[in-house]
Amino acid sequence: MLRIDRLSAWYGEARALREVSLEVGEGEIVTLVGRNGAGKTTLLRSVMGLHTQVEGTVEFLGADVSRLAPHRRARRGLGYVPDDRGVYANLSVEENLTLPPAAGPHPWSLDQVYETFPRLRERRRSPGTKLSGGEQQMLSLARVLRMGARLLLCDEPTEGLSPLIVQQIGGILRDVKAQGVTVLLIEQNVHFAATVADRHYLLAEGHVAESMDNAEVKAREHELLGYLGI
Numbered sequence: 001m002l003r004i005d006r007l008s009a010w011y012g013e014a015r016a017l018r019e020v021s022l023e024v025g026e027g028e029i030v031t032l033v034g035r036n037g038a039g040k041t042t043l044l045r046s047v048m049g050l051h052t053q054v055e056g057t058v059e060f061l062g063a064d065v066s067r068l069a070p071h072r073r074a075r076r077g078l079g080y081v082p083d084d085r086g087v088y089a090n091l092s093v094e095e096n097l098t099l100p101p102a103a104g105p106h107p108w109s110l111d112q113v114y115e116t117f118p119r120l121r122e123r124r125r126s127p128g129t130k131l132s133g134g135e136q137q138m139l140s141l142a143r144v145l146r147m148g149a150r151l152l153l154c155d156e157p158t159e160g161l162s163p164l165i166v167q168q169i170g171g172i173l174r175d176v177k178a179q180g181v182t183v184l185l186i187e188q189n190v191h192f193a194a195t196v197a198d199r200h201y202l203l204a205e206g207h208v209a210e211s212m213d214n215a216e217v218k219a220r221e222h223e224l225l226g227y228l229g230i
């Protein structure tokens with residue numbers, strides 16, 4: 001579904017990604033793990049077209065989207081969920097969900113959103129300022145699905161959340177996958193990553209150092225946590 005071929009990215013003279021190649025198949029959940037500064041956020045932003053000082057190819061559903069603006073990538077079904085969650089503080093949950101126009105090929109109805117995110121139904125009249133971190137994360141995911149994304153690019157959805165909420169986010173990601181959505185997510189909690197994802201890429205200093213399956217991540221959990229400094 002997504003094929004990244006020799007993608008490099010720069011900030012001025014500084015190179016943040018070095019010829020990254022990886023693939024995500026339709027219906028998979030794939031994680032990107034790596035130390036701070038390894039290039040994970042830059043990779044997701046480059047795939048969405050938000051970071052433009054890049055070289056290499058991003059193919060989505062068989063078409064080269066490397067030169068398209070972010071809104072045109074969104075129209076094809078790419079959806080970016082930023083780490084700051086981007087919730088409009090003064091709008092209610094439902095306004096946050098309905099304000100952005102549908103862009104992608106499979107926009108979710110409000111009912112579909114609320115079935116997958118029952119907590120958001122309960123909180124639908126609450127303003128963004130009153131939401132917990134977990135609720136904001138759910139809203140951020142739900143909004144991109146509502147807009148019609150087929151592939152979610154999620155920047156560390158579990159960051160700063162309690163173990164119970166992390167479990168809930170895991171359940172939501174599995175549910176989203178069951179509804180035909182593909183996910184590429186940044187995840188430092190390798191234990192959680194192995195329970196929710198199908199495969200994993202380890203990024204180190206801007207390149208793909210390793211590709212791992214769940215069995216390998218589970219077997220090396222201790223070593224990986226040490227390496228990541230967690």
Ligand SMILES: Nc1ncnc2c1ncn2[C@@H]1O[C@H](COP(=O)(O)OP(=O)(O)OP(=O)(O)O)[C@@H](O)[C@H]1O
Pocket residue numbers: 011014015016034035036037038039040041042043
């Ligand atoms: N706006 C920027 N200007 C200059 N350099 C940047 C900028 N954003 C990131 N970088 C650099 O690019 C490299 C990759 O950063 P990136 O944020 O993609 O890493 P990351 O793996 O997502 O790390 P983190 O988990 O800390 O966000 C780092 O060396 C970082 O310092």
